[in-house]
Amino acid sequence: MTLDPATAERRALITGATAGIGAAFTRRLAADGWHLVLVARDAGRLTELATELGARHGREVETISADLSTDDGCAVVEQRLTDGSPVHLLINNAGISLNKPFLRSSAEDEARLLRLNVHAVMRLTMAALRPMTERRDGAVINVSSVAGFGAVMPGSTYSASKAWVTNFSESVGQSARPYGVRVMALCPGYTRTEFHQRAGINMSKTPEWMWLRAEDVVGEALRDLGKGKLVSIPAWKYKVAVAGLRHAPRRLLQAVARDTRGRIGRDES
Incomplete structure (x- = not known):
């Protein structure tokens, strides 16, 4: 698959397109000459963008406008991926976290997180890959997280969903x-977006050096996709942090996890 839209009428479908990393992908791809299909819940913000x-x-x-935590919302986007003008790049960016640990959560909230972070990703990837493999052309970027490489958010289903x-x-x-x-998983660390604010997570104690710019995340993702990377x-x-998460002793990871929660802030505890 080529990432150069000049070679054809290239079209990208982006979920969670109106904010954060999704919006950064949207603006970058539009500037690069891609046609776009934007998916989000907020119809007003979609129209403005x-x-x-x-x-x-x-x-x-x-x-x-679709809520991908519902079967009906997924079905609408699945149909667009299989009908109409071909989609050459799918970016599954929509996702949520919760501002409460599992022991104080509800089955309804946890199920919604899993439907959006896991179930929707599976369904849309499957829908996109069928025509892509028939054409022998296309790509999927599933936005994951560094959090998926270790249980560094005690009591959170989010890291498990991203794993x-x-x-x-x-x-x-x-x-x-x-x-x-x-197909590539994009695993950023802390990124300056609306994500934490929308989830009600207090990030005030997170050091400035740990933050990434959404535009930089997108740029590196597209370069890595062009190189054929899977992750x-x-x-x-x-990259150093992930190497540590993969190889550090479990006891050390648990200590780091406790310290991470302290730096993130009280709202998530």
Whole structure:
């Protein structure tokens, strides 16, 4: 798969497109000449973003208002992936975290997190890969997290959901590669977006040096996709952190996890 939109009428579908890393992907791809299909729950924000991008870059911008934590929402996007103008790049960016640990959570909240972070990723990836493998052209980026490499958020289902996304993407990526299709997990660390604020998570004690810019995360992700990587970990500091998470003794990881919760702030405890 080529990432150069000039070679064809390339079209990308991005979920969670109106904020954070999703919005950064949206603006970068529009500037690079891609046509876009933007998916989010907020129809008003979708319309504003589509108008902005259409006026600035002159590309086709479709919008789909859908809640991907529901079967109906997933079905609408699945249909777009399989019908109409071909989608050459799917970016599964939509996801949530919770501001309370599992022992104080509810089954409904946890199920919604898993439906969005896991179930929707599986369904949309499957829907996209069928036409992509038939054409022998296309790519999928599933936005995961460095948190998926270790239980560094005690009591949180979020890190477990992201461990699934990374493992799933790496596995499916190996099976799709012979068909000329790429699947990659993008695993950023702390990134300056609306994500934590929307989840009600207090990040005030997180050191400034740990933060990444969404635009930098997107740039490195697209470079790594072009290189054929199955897993992309932006920034050297997080590459080092992941190496530690993979090889450090469990007792040390548990100590780091306790310290991490203290630095994140009381709202998540």
